Amino acid sequence: MRGKTTSYRNHTRQRITFAYLSITPAILGVLLFTVAPLLYCLYLSFTKWDIFHAEQWIGFGNYHKIFTEDLFFTKSLRVTAYYSFGNVLACIVFCFIVALLLNQNIRGRAFFRSVFYLPSVIPILATSLIWYWLYDIDFGVINHILGWFGIPKQMWVSSPGTVIPSIIIMSVWASGNIIVIFLAGLQDVPRHLLEAVEIDGGGWWSKLRSVTIPLMSPVIFYNIILAFVNSVTTFTQTYTLGTQGGGPNDSALFYAFLIYREAFKHMNMGYACALAMVLFVIVSVLTLLLFRVSRFWVHYEGGRD
C-alpha cells in the first residue's frame, strides 16, 4: 500500500517535471520575443532615439506628434483599415467558395487542391513582382485580356484609386492556406445532417445556410482572425511598389511600412515604437471586439473545453 503511494507520488513529480521542462522553451519564447519586446517598446515610445546616441526621455511627445501632426499616421491607418477590411472579406468569401467546390466528389481533386495551394508557397516578394508585371498598363496581360471584352486599360497599381483593390486581388490569389483550412473543416461536416436537409426537400442553399455555415462558423472565425492579423502585418507588397515604396502618392502606405520607414530609414526608433504601441492598442481592441461579436454567430458543438 505504502509503496504504491510513493510510486504514485514519484510518478506525479516526474510528470510535472517533464511537463514544465517541455514547455519551458515555448514559455521563454513568449517572454523573450513577445512580452519583453512589448514592455521595451512601451518604454522606448516615451523617448527620442536615433540608435546612435543615448535615448532621451520625452514623455508623451511622440504620442502627441502622432495624434496632432503626423499626416502619414492618419493616412496609413486609413489605408491599412481599408485594405484589412477588403482583404479579409475577399479572402474569406473567395476561399470558402473554392473550398466548397473542392470538397465535392470530383475527379482530379488532388490536382485542383495543389493548384489553389501553390501560389501561397511563392515568396511574397516574388508574388509582388509577378503581379506588378501582370498589372503593367501597357505590357501587362491583364489589360490585354480585358481588352478582348472591350474593357479599357486600367491603371491598377499605378493609380491611387485602384492600388488597394489590386493588392487585394494579389493577396486572394496567394491565400491557399485559408482554402486548405476551410477544406479541413468541411470534411467534418456530418453527411447525415446534409442528407436530412435533402430529405426535407432543401436545395444546396438551405444546406449551406442551415448546416454548413453554422457548423463551419468556428473555422470561419479562425480564418477571419488569421487573415486580419496578416493584413495588419502587410509589408512586402508596398515595399516593392514604386521606387520609394508606399505606392503612388502614398496611396498604399501601410501602417507596417510606416513603422519600418520611421525606424530604419529615418532612425526614429522611439517614434516607431510609439506607432507600434498605438497599433497594438487598436489591434487588441479590434480582436477583443471580434471575439465578443463571435459569440452571436459562432457555434461550438457541445460547448468548448
Added chain:
Amino acid sequence: MATRYGGRLFTYLMLILLTLMVLLPMYWILRTSLMNLVETMQFPPKWVPSAFRVSNYTDVMDRVHFGRDFRNTFIIIVPVLIGVAFTSSIAAFSFARVEFPLRSFWFSLVIMTILLPSIITLVPLYVGWSKLGLTNTFWPLILPAFFGGGSFNIFLFRQFLLTIPRELDESAIIDGASYFMIYRKIILPLIRPAMVVVLLFTFVGVWNDFLGQLVYLGREQLYTVALGLSTLRGALNTPYNLLMAATIIVVFPAIIVFLIGQRYFIEGIATTGIKG
C-alpha cells in the same frame, strides 16, 4: 438527378476557370523568362516566346550571387526546421496530454501571441538583438525557432494530438515508460502528418520572411534569395525577362518542396483539424 449533373457540370466549369486564372500568372512569368527583351515589350503580348532563351537564366545568375544567397537561406532554414520540429511538438505534447498545474494558463499565454501582428515587436526586437551585437548575423532569424517554434505550430500539433486516443500513453505508463519515452517512441511517429504540415509551413515561412531578413541582414555577404531578388528589382531598368528568370529561380525550390510534400501536406492538414 438532372440538377445533380447540372451542379456537377457547374462545379467543373468553375474549377477549370478558376484554375486557369490561378495558373495564368505562373505561366506568364515562365513565358516572359524565356523571351528576349524586345518580345516582352510587344503589344498585343505574345503567348509563346518565338525562341526559348534559356540564356536568360545564366545571364541572371551572373548578375545576382544566387549561389551565395541560396547557401545563406539554407543556413537559416535547416536549424530553424530542427528547432521548430522539436520544441513545438514536445510543448504541444504536454499541453495536449500531460496534466500539470496551471496548464491552461500557460497554454493561453502561448496561444495569445498568435494574435499579435509581428510588426509591433519588430523595432524593440531589433534593438534588443543590436544591443547583443547580433544584428548582421543569422542568429536573430534562427534562435527564436528553438523557443517554442511559434505558437501557431504548437496549436496545430496540439489539435492533432487531441484526436489520438490517450489510452496509448496510459498503457505505456503502466509499462513503466517515462514521458519522454512516450513522446519519442509513440507520439513522434504518430504525429508525422502534422509534422509535415509544420515543416512545410516553416520552410515557406522562412523563404517568405522578407521583412525579417531585410532588417537583420544588412551585409551583402549575408543576403538570402529573397534579398538577392530584391536587389535585382532595385537596380534601375532591370529587364523584365531577366527579372522573371530570377523569380523562377527563387520560386523553384519552394515549389519542389511543396510538390514533394503536397500529398502528405494537404491530407495532413485535413486530418489535423485546425479549428478554434
